[in-house]
Amino acid sequence: xxxxxxxxxxxxxxxxxxxxxxxxxxxxxxxxxxxxxxxxxxxxxxxxxxxxxxxxxxxxxxxxxxxxxxxxxxxxxxxxxxxxxxxxxxxxxxxxxxxxxxxxxxxxxxxxxxxxxxxxxxxxxxxxxxxxxxxxxxxxxxxxxxxxxxxxxxxxxxxxxxxxxxxxxxxxxxxxxxxxxxxxxxxxxxxxxxxxxxxxxxxxxxxx
Numbered sequence: 750x751x752x753x754x755x756x757x758x759x760x761x762x763x764x765x766x767x768x769x770x771x772x773x774x775x776x777x778x779x780x781x782x783x784x785x786x787x788x789x790x791x792x793x794x795x796x797x798x799x800x801x802x803x804x805x806x807x808x809x810x811x812x813x814x815x816x817x818x819x820x821x822x823x824x825x826x827x828x829x830x831x832x833x834x835x836x837x838x839x840x841x842x843x844x845x846x847x848x849x850x851x852x853x854x855x856x857x858x859x860x861x862x863x864x865x866x867x868x869x870x871x872x873x874x875x876x877x878x879x880x881x882x883x884x885x886x887x888x889x890x891x892x893x894x895x896x897x898x899x900x901x902x903x904x905x906x907x908x909x910x911x912x913x914x915x916x917x918x919x920x921x922x923x924x925x926x927x928x929x930x931x932x933x934x935x936x937x938x939x940x941x942x943x944x945x946x947x948x949x950x951x952x953x954x955x956x957x
Contacts, residue, residue: 755886756885757886758794758879758882758888759801759888760887762898763805764787766848772837773846774835774846775819775821784850789944790947800860803860804864806867807865808822808865810827829847831845867896868900868904887905887913889901889913890919895926911939912939913939913942913947914940915942915947916943919931
């Protein structure tokens with residue numbers, strides 16, 4: 750069986766302002782609650798000298814198929830338009846709507862993958878970058894569980910990466926779909942474990 754922690758990287762999917770902040774156009778109400786689990790995983794990966802990678806979903810700024818299902822991405826809302834500033838009441842400040850939330854702000858040397866689709870591998874340099882870093886496995890977190898997280902995790906499986914979804918570090922606006930996605934993933938695609946178990950198992954294996 751492939752080792753789920755061999756040369757592992759942490760891949761954080763779309764924890765950005767327009768999905769996470771209060772009253773954001775596509776706010777996922779449970780996303781902020783995953784911040785503590787994210788911080789624990791980030792700290793563990795940094796302590797082990799392992800890569801932390803962020804993805805950012807960008808909306809295309811001309812009419813496209815995705816606007817049919819996410820009309821918030823079209824004007825006038827312009828959800829996830831790169832460079833578009835939006836006021837978020839929980840911070841009482843205007844921020845670039847596509848940036849990773851301040852609570853998880855990437856370090857200067859963290860890899861950031863910008864994507865125009867749900868999956869982080871599709872039409873991006875992610876797979877090339879993972880190969881360059883010698884990555885052998887992925888731990889995936891973020892939002893939305895049954896959309897960009899699931900798509901990315903399934904793509905990782907098809908690219909040959911042993912993949913684990915951190916159960917308490919993913920979130921959804923639909924509890925039933927969240928649960929079904931995790932149940933299905935663990936049946937056929939990879940592992941689903943809480944963040945503390947992932948950290949403990951990495952530590953026991955001396956991952957670094």
